[in-house]
Amino acid sequence: MKQAVKLSALALASAFLVGCATIVEYQLAQRPQNFKLDHEVDLSQFNFDEREFCLPHLGGCTGYILGHPATAEDDKYTMKMDIEVDDIDYQTELVLQREELPLRKGTVVLLHGYGVDKRATLMLGLHFRFLGYHTIAPDLTAHGGSRVDTPSYGVTDALMLSTLIDSLPAREVPKPLHIMGISMGAVAAAHLAKQRDDVTSVMLLAPMRPLNEASRAMAQLTMPNLSRLLPAEAFDEGVTAALQKQGLTVADTDLRELIPELGAPVFIAASDKDAIAPYEFFLPLESEQVELVMRPGYHHLTAAIPDAELHAEILEWLQQVE
Numbered sequence: 001m002k003q004a005v006k007l008s009a010l011a012l013a014s015a016f017l018v019g020c021a022t023i024v025e026y027q028l029a030q031r032p033q034n035f036k037l038d039h040e041v042d043l044s045q046f047n048f049d050e051r052e053f054c055l056p057h058l059g060g061c062t063g064y065i066l067g068h069p070a071t072a073e074d075d076k077y078t079m080k081m082d083i084e085v086d087d088i089d090y091q092t093e094l095v096l097q098r099e100e101l102p103l104r105k106g107t108v109v110l111l112h113g114y115g116v117d118k119r120a121t122l123m124l125g126l127h128f129r130f131l132g133y134h135t136i137a138p139d140l141t142a143h144g145g146s147r148v149d150t151p152s153y154g155v156t157d158a159l160m161l162s163t164l165i166d167s168l169p170a171r172e173v174p175k176p177l178h179i180m181g182i183s184m185g186a187v188a189a190a191h192l193a194k195q196r197d198d199v200t201s202v203m204l205l206a207p208m209r210p211l212n213e214a215s216r217a218m219a220q221l222t223m224p225n226l227s228r229l230l231p232a233e234a235f236d237e238g239v240t241a242a243l244q245k246q247g248l249t250v251a252d253t254d255l256r257e258l259i260p261e262l263g264a265p266v267f268i269a270a271s272d273k274d275a276i277a278p279y280e281f282f283l284p285l286e287s288e289q290v291e292l293v294m295r296p297g298y299h300h301l302t303a304a305i306p307d308a309e310l311h312a313e314i315l316e317w318l319q320q321v322e
Contacts (some may be wrong), residue, residue: 022238023230023234023238027238030151031142031143031149031150031151032114032115032142032143032151033115041119041122043065043122046067046125046126046129047067047068047129048065048066048067048068048125049065049066049068050063050064050065051063051064051065051066052064052145053138053160053164053167055160055163055164060146060147060148061145061146061147062138062139062140062144062145062146062147062148062160062164063117063118063138063139063144063145063146064118064136064137064138064139064145064164065118065119065121065122065125065135065136065137065138066134066135066136066168066172067125067126067128067129067133067134067135067136067137068129068134069105069129069131069132069133069134070103070129070130070131071103072098072103074098074130075097075098075099076095076096076097076098077094077095077096077126077127077130078093078094078095078096079092079093079094079095079123079126079127079306079307080092080093081093081123081305081307083301083302083305085299085301085302086221086299088299090298090299090302090305092305092307092308093307093308094127094306094307094308094311096130096311101130101131102132103131103132104131104132104133104318104322105132105133105174106132106133106134106174106175106176106177106178106200106322107133107134107135107136107172107173107174107175107176107177107178108124108133108134108135108136108178108179108180108203109135109136109137109138109161109165109177109178109179109189109192110124110125110128110135110136110137110180110182110185111137111138111140111154111157111161111179111180111181111182111185111186111188111189111192112137112139112140112143112144112182112183112185113182113183113185113206114143114151114153114183114184114208114218115143116143116144117139117143117144117145118137118138118139118144118145119137119144120182121135121137121182122137123305123306124180124182124304124306125137127306127311131315131318133178134172134173134174136164136165136168136173138160138161138164140152140154140157140184140185140188141156141157141160150246152246152248153184153187153211153243153248153252153253154181154184154185154186154187154188154189154191154253155187155188155191155246155248155252155253156191156246156248157188157191157192158188158191158192158194158195159195161188161192162192162195162196165177175198175200176200176201176321176322177196177198177199177200178199178200178201178202178203178318179192179193179199179201179202179203180202180203180204180205181202181203181204181205181207182204182205182206182207182304183205183206183207183208183214183276183277183300183304184208184214186204186205186206186207186208186255186277187207187208187252187253187255187258189202189203189204190202190204190255190258190259190262191258193262193263193264194258194261194262197263199263199264200264200321200322201264201265201266201267201317201318201321202262202264202265202266202267203266203267203269203314203317204255204266204267204269205269205304205310206269206270206271206274206276206277206295206298206300206303206304207255207268207270207277207282208253208255208276208277209254209255209276209277209278209281210250210251210253210254210255211239211243211250211253212235212236212239212240212250213235214253214276214277215235215238215239216230216232216235217275217276218276219235220275221275221276221300255282255285256281256282256284256285259285259290260285262289265289265290265291266285266289266290266291267290267291267293267313267314268282268285268290268291268292268293269293269294269295269310269313270282270292270293270294270295270303271294271295271296271297271298271299271300271303272294272296272297273298273299274298274299274300274303275300277300277303279292279294279295291317293313295309295310
């Protein structure tokens with residue numbers, strides 16, 4: 001009798017785990033519901049163009065924003081932000097003067113995270129614009145203006161992104177070429193940099209852990225009550241199943257494996273309070289090739305805000321690698 005009870009309990013637990021894993025797999029296979037801005041921003045006022053790039057043999061089209069650099073007449077840049085996340089108020093202000101920052105040159109490709117779109121990189125685009133850079137901010141697969149509905153989690157975007165870069169005239173993509181990825185966009189940045197031999201540096205802001213770990217951490221952040229009902233194994237199995245349907249593995253989303261394979265130097269900014277992209281996770285990667293800086297106390301959703309500290313770190317990095 002006891003053996004029968006144990007077997008029944010085991011069967012019930014297995015069924016529960018399979019059901020939970022199926023939920024995770026299903027959610028990951030859907031097109032994310034993108035976060036929307038409260039109001040549309042007129043990009044033309046910043047000399048930004050919103051365009052579309054199509055490559056039929058890769059499944060269609062995606063949108064992107066091409067940012068043109070500031071000129072010497074743009075003598076001041078001011079950014080103020082007051083945002084509340086999880087009952088914590090983040091206030092920041094950045095003021096830059098042209099007399100202290102001569103125009104640089106080059107191109108920065110900005111890759112957004114999961115569940116947002118190209119406009120989520122607008123603040124970074126404006127920051128790099130003032131520094132003198134052209135910027136390219138595309139929609140990743142199944143996000144924003146992408147006409148593909150199944151996410152690729154940053155893994156298979158590289159061919160489309162690389163072809164987009166190569167399709168633009170040299171005047172719109174001057175060298176040096178930098179690639180910046182935020183959260184899931186860091187995975188896309190690593191795969192893109194791995195594919196090209198003309199990348200001067202890779203910059204990763206709040207880069208996510210492998211997809212199974214990042215998915216669980218995000219669920220705990222956004223749905224704390226529901227996530228408590230889902231065991232870690234459900235995320236492992238659900239993520240693995242979602243990736244397998246596209247011929248991918250969890251290792252394809254693991255930056256600890258991707259970064260050492262890159263030929264370009266890598267800058268990583270991560271927070272000690274970010275469970276999705278914890279600073280400690282990337283400590284083993286720190287080396288002559290990889291510079292790791294801490295963003296103490298920052299939430300995952302605020303770690304990529306170009307405040308005074310991040311500006312100083314990025315500027316020093318650019319001066320170092322160019």
